[in-house]
Amino acid sequence: MSVGGGASVSVQTMANVNPRDAAAIVEQARSCAERGCDIFRITVPDAAAAEVLREVKKSVEMPIVADIHFDYRAALASIEGGADALRINPGNIGSRDRVQAVARAAKAKGIPIRVGVNAGSLEKDLRDDLTRPLPERLAESALRHLKMLEDEGFHDVVLSAKVSSVMETIQTYRILAEKTDCPLHLGVTEAGTLIPGTVRNSVALGVLLSEGIGDTIRVSLTAKPEKEVRTALEILRSLNLRPSGPAITSCPTCGRTKVDLVKVATRIEDALEVLYRDPARPSPFPKVAVMGCVVNGPGEAKGADIALCGGDGDFVLYVKGESICRVSEEDAVGKVVEYALRLQ
Numbered sequence: 001m002s003v004g005g006g007a008s009v010s011v012q013t014m015a016n017v018n019p020r021d022a023a024a025i026v027e028q029a030r031s032c033a034e035r036g037c038d039i040f041r042i043t044v045p046d047a048a049a050a051e052v053l054r055e056v057k058k059s060v061e062m063p064i065v066a067d068i069h070f071d072y073r074a075a076l077a078s079i080e081g082g083a084d085a086l087r088i089n090p091g092n093i094g095s096r097d098r099v100q101a102v103a104r105a106a107k108a109k110g111i112p113i114r115v116g117v118n119a120g121s122l123e124k125d126l127r128d129d130l131t132r133p134l135p136e137r138l139a140e141s142a143l144r145h146l147k148m149l150e151d152e153g154f155h156d157v158v159l160s161a162k163v164s165s166v167m168e169t170i171q172t173y174r175i176l177a178e179k180t181d182c183p184l185h186l187g188v189t190e191a192g193t194l195i196p197g198t199v200r201n202s203v204a205l206g207v208l209l210s211e212g213i214g215d216t217i218r219v220s221l222t223a224k225p226e227k228e229v230r231t232a233l234e235i236l237r238s239l240n241l242r243p244s245g246p247a248i249t250s251c252p253t254c255g256r257t258k259v260d261l262v263k264v265a266t267r268i269e270d271a272l273e274v275l276y277r278d279p280a281r282p283s284p285f286p287k288v289a290v291m292g293c294v295v296n297g298p299g300e301a302k303g304a305d306i307a308l309c310g311g312d313g314d315f316v317l318y319v320k321g322e323s324i325c326r327v328s329e330e331d332a333v334g335k336v337v338e339y340a341l342r343l344q
Contacts (some may be wrong), residue, residue, distance in 0.1 A: 001038060001039070001208060003039075003062055003112075003182075003183050003185075003215050003216050004158070004182075004183025004195075004216075005093040005157060005183070006214070008241070008242075009209065009214060009215060009217060009236055009241050010038040010039055010215070010217075010238070011036060011037055011039070011216075011217060011218075011229055011232040012037070012038065012040070012041060012065070012185070012218040012232075013032050013037050013041070013218060013219075013225040013226075013228040013229050013232075014040070014041040014042070014043070014067065014215065014218070014225060014228075015028050015029065015040065015041070015042045015043070015225065016028075016224070016225060017047045018281065018334060019042060019043050019044065019045060020048065020049060020052050020070075021052075022052045022056050025042055025052070025056050026056055026059045026060055026100070029056065029060045029062060029222060030059075030060065031066075031217070031225075031226055032062075032225050032226055032229050033060075033061075034273075034277060034339065035229045035233075035270075035273050035274060035275045035277065036214075036224050036229055036230075036232075036233045036242075036277055037229045037232060038062065038063070039062065039063045039065060039085075039216065040060065040062050040063070040064055040065070041064075041065040041066075041067050041087065041218075041240060042056065042064060042065070042066065042067060043069075044066040044067060044068060044072050044074045044075075044078050044083075045069070045070075045071070045074060045262035046071060046073075046077075047074060047077040049072060049074065049286070050074060050078045050080070050081040050083075051077075052064070052078035052079060052095050053066060053081045053082065053117075053133075054077055054081035054082055055175075057081070057082040057083075057096060057113065057299060061323040063084035063085065064082075064083055064084050064085075065083065065084065065086065065087055065141040066079075066083040066085070066086050066087070067080075067087045067116075067119075068086055068087060068088050068089070069089050069092050069093075070093070070094075071091050072088075072093055072094055072098035072099070072101060072102055075088060075102045075105075076101065076102065076105050079102075079105050079106055079109050079128070081124050083111060083158050084111065085111055085112045085113070085114065085158075086102065086106060086111060086112075086113045086114065087113075087114040087116045088102060088113060088114070088115060088116065088119055089116050089118060089121055089125050090115060090116075090118070090123060090141050090142070090144070090146075091117070091118065091121035091122050091141070094343075095156040096148060098309075099145065099148055099149070099269040100148075100152055103148075103149050103152040103153075103154040103186045104152065106154065106156075107152070107153065107154050107156075110156075110203050111156075112156040112157065112158060112222050113149065113154070113156065113157055113158070113276075114157070114158040114159070114160060114185055115145045115146060115149070115157060115158070115159050115160070115163070115187070115338055116160045117138050117142045117145075117159075117160065117161040117162065118162050118163075118189055118192070119134060119138060119162065119163040119164070119168075119185045119189070120189070122137065122138065122141060123141055124330075125138075125242040126138075126140060126141055133168075133171070134163060134165075134168055134172075135161040135163075135171035135172040135175055136175065137170050138161040138162075138163060138168075138172045139161055139172055139175040139176050139179065140159045141161065142159045142160070142176060143159075143176070143180065144183060146159060146180065151339045152173040153204060157181065157182055157183075158184070158185050158215070158216065159176060159180065159181045159182050159183070159184055159185070160184065160185035160186070160187060161173070161176060162188065162220075162311065163188070163189060164188060164189055164191060164200075165188075165228035166188060166200050166203050166204045169186075169187075169188050169204040170204055170207050170208060173186060173208050173213050173214070174208075174211075174213065175196040177211075177213045182320060183215040183216070184214050184215055184216075185214075185215070185216045185217070185218070186204075186205050186214040186217045187201070187205075187217060187218040187219070187220050188200050188201050188204045188208070188212070188219075189203070189220055189341055190219060190220065191219075191220045191221060191261040192221070192222060193221070193222045193223065194221055194222075194223045194227060197219070197220065197221040197222060197223070197231075198219070198221065198231050198333075199237070199315070200230065201219040201220065201221075201232075202231070202235055205217055205219070205235050206235060206238070206239065209235070209236070209239050209241065210239060212329070214222040217235070217236075218232070218336050219231040219235070221340055224258060227254075230273070231244065231272075242297065243255065244285065245272075245273060245276070245285060246269065246276060246285045246286070246288065247270035247285055247286070247287040247288065248268065248269050248272070248288050248289075248290065249264065249287070249288070249289040249290070249291075249304065250265040250289070250291070251290075251291050251292045251296065251297075253292050253294050254292065254293075257292035257293055257294065257310055258293075258310065258311065258312045258313060259289065259292065259311070259313060259314070259315065259329055260329060261292045261310060261312040264290060264308070264315075264321055264329060264332050264333060266321050267333045268288065268290060268332075268337075269334050270336050271333055271336070272285070272286075272288065272336075272337070275337060275341075277342065283304055286304075286305035286306055286340050286343055287303070287304045287305045287306075288304060288305065288306045288307065288336060289301055289303075289304040289307035289308070289318075289339075290307070290308050291308065291310060292310040293309070293310050293311075294309060294311075295315075297309030297310065299319075301321060301323075302316035302318075303321075304318070304321075305319070305320060305340075305343060306318070306319055306336055307319075307338065308327075308332055311326070313328075313329065314326050314327060314329065315327050315328075315332050317332075317335055317336075317339075319339050319343075324339075335343055
């Protein structure tokens, strides 16, 4: 797939399972692809892990990026193993001759490289230079290694420069966008668990994308990769950079709620994301309401294609505003999916 040059902003995530467990990586990659992931990254710490990448490539159609730290030989092995792209870290990849070796091998195979700078592993000279703001030093690191690659005649490069601070993230990428036309991969590194991480990524990436900065993104969360993908999609949808997803209306719950509304609404949302990502089902998304009680439930149901109105341990199912039947919590998700398919 294309990155930059007018292509749509792509969504990335990264495997968080054992890098030597090919089956687990494949399962995670497929799950993320079902939810809208475009590019999948796996860590390759050594040549043995590159052989695992080779196995993963046999079962995953999505582009696979080999994430390389410390050992440039792992990058060379990943190229031979069929990686679609590399990510190298200027702060730990080693000397210029090692970068040159990777660039030459990648160029021979037509494999792009992302120069991935990180505040936590910045080169020593830049890390110790406290006379300049961190965003300036992060940008310099990325541009320094971009030039190193370009000196080798290698121009298929993506840049990223990540830090955990929202404002420093914005400042860093603004500098890079001003100084280079190279495609930029956006992200807030070490952003935290689901709620703070979602907020930090949404603010930083939302500001940058709204300014036209960024070609591919990863929402970094201390959570499952599927959550990263879902959050990234919602950021892009909110900026009209992706088509809207399933329209799920759900109430905040209160003391009147006698069903596990959070679980049911979350499972419905996830099921519809997967269902409507299937290219064989291109119909418009239905509007679905998942309500906790009779205060607003019936009213919301009249404006929805499919609705659930919570009762005492079960739901009333509505379709096009008409009450159809009562369903248990256990059957609620399946019934919504069933009627979503019928409405196509």
